[in-house]
Amino acid sequence: MSSALTFRCPLPFGLHARPASQLAEVAQQYSAQITLTRTKTETTADAKSVLAIVSLDVCHNDECLILAVGKDAEDAQEALGRFVQNSLPHCDEDVTLGEHTRRPLPRMFRGLALDWISGTPASHGVGIGCVVHAQRRSWPSPDRIALGEGTESSIQTLEQLLNRVRNVLAGELSEQTGSAARGILEAHLAILGDPGFIARIESLLNNSVTLPAAIVNACDTFADALRSAQSPYVRERAIDVEDVGLRLLEHLGVVVDSPGNIALDGPSVLVADNWSPRQLLAADRSKLEGLILQHGGSTSHTIILARSFSIPTLVSVSNAVLRMTEGSQAIIDAQHGLAICDPPGEVRAYYERERNKQAIINRRRSNRAGKPARTNDGVRVEIAANIASADELIPAIERGAEGAGLFRTEMLFFGRQKAPSEETQYEIYSRVAKEARPKPVIIRTLDAGGDKPITYLNFPDEANPFLGYRGTRIYQAHLDIIDSQLRAVLRASAHGDLWIMAPMVSTLDEIEWLKNRLAMLQRQLRDKGHSINTQLKFGIMVEVPSIAYLAPEVSRLVDFVSIGTNDLLQYFIATDRGHPEIQELSSPYQPAFLRFLRHIVDAFRLAGIWVGMCGEFASDVRATPLLVGLGLNELSVSPPNIPVIKSEIPQLDSGHCRTVLEKCLNCGTVEKVQATLASESGYAATRPLLAIDTIVARSTAKHKEEAIKELVDKLELADRTRDGFHLEEAIWQREDTYSTYMGHGFAVPHCKSDAVRTNSIAVTRLASPIAWSKSDNEPVQFVIMLAMRASDEAGMHMRIFSRLARRLMHEDVRNNLISAETAEKIHEILTRELATINE
């Protein structure tokens, strides 16, 4: 009995060690002989050998064939098919870099003569510490080993050695909780158990090569194969093989010429040519402030580990070891992709504040992740996640998702010879139901069509597949497929809160047909003794414009709707969103589209129906005020966007959002809509200029840079600016024009900027006066920062600023401020001075 399975490698970095070891793990459960063939080169590997698979060097999009021969070949086939569909595409989740965009150097530093070097950021954050040089353990050459080393050890056989090291690794594995660290240790364990690796060593032993030399040779062979791979990710894996080899040699008592693990005395920035994952795992992470590597691509396991431990990391830093002296102080700023050697006091103070600020923001995000999102005036907006596989659910929930607003099921159907069985689907749907419980998961039934072909569905050739035979339209002709999916969901519903949603619905008939089908299947299952959640909700996607005008009737048939803005917009504005010539047309900010959305939401909300949105528009944080203004119950967004949207919602006032929406609906063009959005902030119109949380009554800042940073940070933490970095730039630009020192120990740094969300005053009273400008020799004791929105012209706030400016010219006012000891007192004085404005 043999079965074959073909697929295209979906991974951007090819079939590298991590997915290879997972694939091998599945294959190893079966007795059948299983091979993986890379069609392009007609090379074949034993699918149970990680190293053999990796050596195939399967690249992104390469066609592969898995062939199983033997007794349980069919089962092996099924299992591998499931793996290829469900798990393989997600092996690289933590490999992609994400938002690590480089920024120019903070402005204030450009005037200083700093000794800095640049590199590629591989992991977020700021680190401050003492430079420690570390060397990667060097890999011994075979001829050194052959000279009789390693004979004192008690280990006589390869098997004993492998078992010993396996136990050690298993022990380390049980101590690690992070998934990245565990993943890497598991990959190392897989190398140890790899049939190809073991076979190579054994054949060398049979040729009278000593055990140590055989190990070195086998590692070299595979490491070389990895190093000559096309994919940079696969090339990085050579270090993993050497790591495993070094462990084996250690246990044989072979002395390998390299320094041992680094002992860190205090906060340290590690600088090395390269570092192995094992060395990082062994290091004292509480003292590791940052990692600077001369080499090391951003996809090496070491980097993945560093990222998972949140250690600021720079790679590709040329001559780092030469340029950073051991024992000197260094700052690593991964945001800007630079490291500063021997930073002067003011630079260090600046970064210490930046680090503290980032810690506060991260803590808040974690706190927020666990709570529902509410607007400033208490309106709840559910934030859910769009997922395409069961594996994505937990990470999304950890980021703050309150459920899955869209589970795209077609991934389960692609790249197979036949549809997934009811059992297979039942397992997946139960899993998400349980993992999410009590949070809801909306499962969208199969959404396939001519543009997303599924071979076993035999789609006809179409001139316009996008306008053709797809979505719900195909169900009646493929009853077996839709029935098994519906049954799987119905059965799984017993395990949590599952909702069913149908795609591409255009008429009431389609809904009625599906509802009846569901009812019939439900009866059948109940008769067979299955328990089904009676609260199971049934709904549809709103993506075909026609259904928007059947809201009253639809509302009688469904429990909820979710707006799929991607396709809805395309059908509405008759534009292919990928079309290069007419990109601007497919913007959801088209006023007509906004009016259409409003019509849809109003119509369904009027009928008392829950309305969510799962299209890309929901993930756009610039659109959030509009969507809150529309009154949507839920936004289902892509997981990386969850934290920023959950942070945005509490900044908004739902009433003001409605006002902003009205204004946008009355705009004639996309540009006007976006300009309106930019100038409105969605806040309640009266967020006060001054608040206690932007007043520092006793600042320890010693330099002007630090004082300004302190105030900008306060504004950022109070969500008064969208972008602290740009606000700071604007403040310094104004300082450049001429100093904002105004005499008598007062300075008034200020700016007008797009970065400001709401007009604000931030205040610092310094414990000891600081120097402000070179031209004025007088020190500054009181700093009042004024931050104005760029779009504000002659508003009320402007009058307050000018009033404040005038009042500071009076000695009694100044004296009161300087002698005020608390933030409350300062707040009281300033409020009093500003209150005497008559409007």
Add this chain to the structure above:
Amino acid sequence: MKIVAVTACPTGIAHTYMAAEQLEKTAKALGHDIKVETQGAMGIENELSESDIDSAEIVIFAVGIDVEQRERFDGKKIVSVEVQQAIKDPKQVFEGLKN
């Protein structure tokens, strides 16, 4: 002395008004009669009329940018100072008028 003045600072937020306040305060203390027009983020406030300018003996510009509608002051004696100076040492500004 009857004096008119214009204050204008690049960003228009703070210094324009601080300078105006200083000039007004100091002029009053020295016994002068002053009217100060501010050209700031709120636009032109306390605008100087033709008669204000005609009856003034001297014009003070405490500005860091060009004065708007400068034609109004054609033919008048104008003393220009930096905005900073008006803020930090307004007395000096008035001393300078004696020349």
